Amino acid sequence: MDRREVESLFERAATVRALVVGDLMLDEYLWGRAERISPEAPVQVVEVAREDLRLGGAGNVVNNLAALGCRVSVGSVIGTDEDGQLLRHALVEKGAGVDGLVEDPQRTTSKKTRVIAANQQIVRIDREMRSSIGAASEKALLDYLLTRLSEFDVVVVSDYLKGVLTPALLDALCRKGRELGVPVVVDPKGDDFAKYRGATVLTPNRKEAEVASGTAITDQASLEVAAGKILSNLELDALLITRSEAGMSLFPAQGEAVHIPTVAREVFDVTGAGDTVISVLSLGLACGLTLADAAWVANVAAGIVVGKLGTSTVSPREIIAEVGHSLRDSDSKIKNLDVLAHLVARERARGKKVVFTNGCFDLLHVGHVKYLQKARELGDLLVVGLNTDDSVRRLKGEGRPLIEETERAHILAALGCVDYVALFDEDTPLRLIEALRPSILVKGGDYSIDQVVGRELVESMGGRVELIEFVDGRSTSRIIDKILSSK
Numbered sequence: 001m002d003r004r005e006v007e008s009l010f011e012r013a014a015t016v017r018a019l020v021v022g023d024l025m026l027d028e029y030l031w032g033r034a035e036r037i038s039p040e041a042p043v044q045v046v047e048v049a050r051e052d053l054r055l056g057g058a059g060n061v062v063n064n065l066a067a068l069g070c071r072v073s074v075g076s077v078i079g080t081d082e083d084g085q086l087l088r089h090a091l092v093e094k095g096a097g098v099d100g101l102v103e104d105p106q107r108t109t110s111k112k113t114r115v116i117a118a119n120q121q122i123v124r125i126d127r128e129m130r131s132s133i134g135a136a137s138e139k140a141l142l143d144y145l146l147t148r149l150s151e152f153d154v155v156v157v158s159d160y161l162k163g164v165l166t167p168a169l170l171d172a173l174c175r176k177g178r179e180l181g182v183p184v185v186v187d188p189k190g191d192d193f194a195k196y197r198g199a200t201v202l203t204p205n206r207k208e209a210e211v212a213s214g215t216a217i218t219d220q221a222s223l224e225v226a227a228g229k230i231l232s233n234l235e236l237d238a239l240l241i242t243r244s245e246a247g248m249s250l251f252p253a254q255g256e257a258v259h260i261p262t263v264a265r266e267v268f269d270v271t272g273a274g275d276t277v278i279s280v281l282s283l284g285l286a287c288g289l290t291l292a293d294a295a296w297v298a299n300v301a302a303g304i305v306v307g308k309l310g311t312s313t314v315s316p317r318e319i320i321a322e323v324g325h326s327l328r329d330s331d332s333k334i335k336n337l338d339v340l341a342h343l344v345a346r347e348r349a350r351g352k353k354v355v356f357t358n359g360c361f362d363l364l365h366v367g368h369v370k371y372l373q374k375a376r377e378l379g380d381l382l383v384v385g386l387n388t389d390d391s392v393r394r395l396k397g398e399g400r401p402l403i404e405e406t407e408r409a410h411i412l413a414a415l416g417c418v419d420y421v422a423l424f425d426e427d428t429p430l431r432l433i434e435a436l437r438p439s440i441l442v443k444g445g446d447y448s449i450d451q452v453v454g455r456e457l458v459e460s461m462g463g464r465v466e467l468i469e470f471v472d473g474r475s476t477s478r479i480i481d482k483i484l485s486s487k
Contacts, residue, residue, distance in 0.1 A: 001293050003324035003331045007339040009287055009297065010316035013069035016286045017151060019100070020065065021075040021173065022058030022158030022165060025110035025128070026087050029054070034117035046117050055090050056112060058158035061187075064279035065156070066094050067313035070286075073097030073152070075145055077137045077164050083109040083127070100144045104137045110162055132163045142169055149176050154286035156278055157186040157199070167195040174198035183285045187278045188212070193234060201291070202230070203240045203278050227251040238291050242277055242302070250295045258292045260299045276305045276314055297323075330413035334421045340383070341435045343420070347381055348437070356438035356454075358385030358429040360392045362401040364411050367470045374468050375442040376417035383420045383436060384412055385429040394427060428453040437461060445469035 032048040055063055058076065065072045074096055078084040080103050087109055091098050110128035114121050133141070141164075149155070155177055159165045175198060177184035183200040193212040196202055210217050213226035227239050231253055239251045247262040280301040284294025300322050301314045324331040335343065344354055355378050361368055376382040386409055392401040401408065405423055413421045424432050433441065433454035441458045445467050449455065455465050 001296060001323070003320060004334055004336045004339070006297060006320055006323045008336040009284065009289065010069060010320065011339050011342060012287045013283055013316065014071070016070045016283060017153050018065050018070045018072050018282060018286065019075060019152040019155045020058050020061050020072060020158060021145065021155060023110065023160035023162035024059050024074065024076045024078060024087055025057035025112060025160070025162070026083055027054045027056035028111060028113040030113065030115045032117050034122060044117070044122060046115055046122060053086065053090070055094070057110065057160045057162070059087070059091070060275045061156055061158045061279055062091065062094060062096050064275050064313045065283070066096065067315055068279060068283050069316060070283060073100060075100035075141055077102045077104050077107060077133045077141060079103070079107045079109040080105045081109055083111045100141070100148070102137050102140045104134065106134060128162060130162055132166050138166055138169055142172055145173055146176055149182060150180050152182060154282045155182060155184045156282045157184060158275070159187060159189045161189045170195045171198070183282070185278055185282045185285065187274055193230060197234045199234070200237045200285070201240055201281065202234070202236055203242065203274065203281065205242045205274065206244065209241045223249060224257065227257070240281065240295055242274065248295055248299050250291060252291055258295065260296055262299065262303055273302050273306050277302050330410040333413035333418065334409050337422055337432065337435055340420055340422050344381070344383065344436050352381050353379035353440065354436065354438045355379035355382045355440045355442060356385065356433060356436060357442040358432070360387045360396065360401060361408055361412055362392065362403055369415065371444065371468055371470055372415060373417045378440050378442065378466055381419045382417060383422065383438065384418055385432045386412060386421055386423050388423050388425045391425050391427060430454055433457060439463045441465045443467055
């Protein structure tokens with residue numbers, strides 16, 4: 001995938017409805033100073049200076065999906081205690097739907113309190129229940145899931161072995177997901193993966209895969225053996241094993257394994273990286289990406305989040321920037337139409353005058369450059385529509401273009417006078433013009449006003465058409481003829 005495809009993925013994220021099902025908890029952090037020993041016992045006294053309360057467990061998946069721009073709802077069981085109400089409030093503040101929260105007066109809402117002094121954790125205090133939820137709570141949560149599942153594009157299951165995800169609930173959820181065609185993506189825990197049978201994708205780490213398969217993973221061969229055992233037993237569509245510094249390995253039920261290397265970077269903290277992986281993977285599947293492409297983007301996101309301290313999330317902007325890093329200047333200007341239409345509409349709303357022109361731009365020469373510079377002078381923003389290779393062949397014949405579309409796009413985008421480049425596969429750029437609604441439509445002086453595609457639309461919106469003369473004696477065809485005649 002390139003930057004344009006990743007941008008389009010996140011442009012669609014706002015339409016994705018994700019349901020997170022699993023063990024919710026609160027993460028409480030108490031920061032302070034530890035400068036003396038208690039007179040009551042040989043322990044440090046921590047003077048608390050600051051407190052912080054965050055969503056933990058499956059709640060961190062909610063954090064990640066919300067940071068990616070998704071519409072998120074939750075399905076879980078919490079207590080009726082004060083911590084349960086704080087957790088509900090925190091979810092509502094994140095914009096998450098809480099209709100699937102079942103309250104059980106017999107349960108304690110999970111809460112982990114971490115006391116931190118001198119930049120290190122002194123102690124962690126856990127308040128939780130690990131027993132399975134009661135029959136009444138299980139039925140209430142199941143009723144919600146089975147009734148509302150069709151409203152969602154993807155289900156993310158986050159298991160922390162705190163009792164919410166009973167075998168019966170998981171079985172019903174996976175079956176209903178397959179019936180409706182809704183992907184069920186699971187971050188598993190424990191040594192028995194049988195309860196996840198029928199899920200779409202499982203995302204264990206290397207240690208979890210070793211335990212579940214009974215196979216020590218020491219090399220490529222043992223990795224494949226372990227993956228084969230899990231796949232054959234669980235009727236999955238795919239298994240994604242995260243392997244820390246070794247990256248990820250995707251094993252589809254049908255087809256070849258895909259090994260995705262990690263991006264080398266300094267690692268500060270792997271806390272919550274699994275939540276980032278499953279969130280980005282789930283978004284990709286919900287938007288129609290292949291398993292391999294969704295895993296690739298998830299791997300990029302994981303590489304970013306491990307470079308942050310504490311349980312963190314990653315933003316679309318960070319992922320897009322990382323993907324476009326190798327061709328940062330030109331790559332950032334090449335956009336898919338859905339992304340570009342949004343950007344141009346925003347600039348237009350700010351009062352910017354948008355100029356549009358189009359062409360094949362095969363063998364870019366000084367005539368092209370002068371033409372584009374003049375076009376840019378007419379407004380505040382120049383967008384260039386670029387014919388794809390197939391489109392050029394239909395217009396110019398076999399043997400053209402001489403330079404393939406990706407290279408042509410980067411060459412154009414490297415010009416300072418060009419703000420954005422968008423490829424189009426049709427014979428004319430009319431679809432681009434309709435989506436972008438430019439103020440000024442520019443073509444070469446070899447056209448007449450009446451011949452310019454999109455003229456009527458632009459003029460109906462109060463815009464105009466401008467014709468710019470090319471530099472005399474400069475054309476791609478003449479350059480080709482000169483090269484051929486010099487042989």
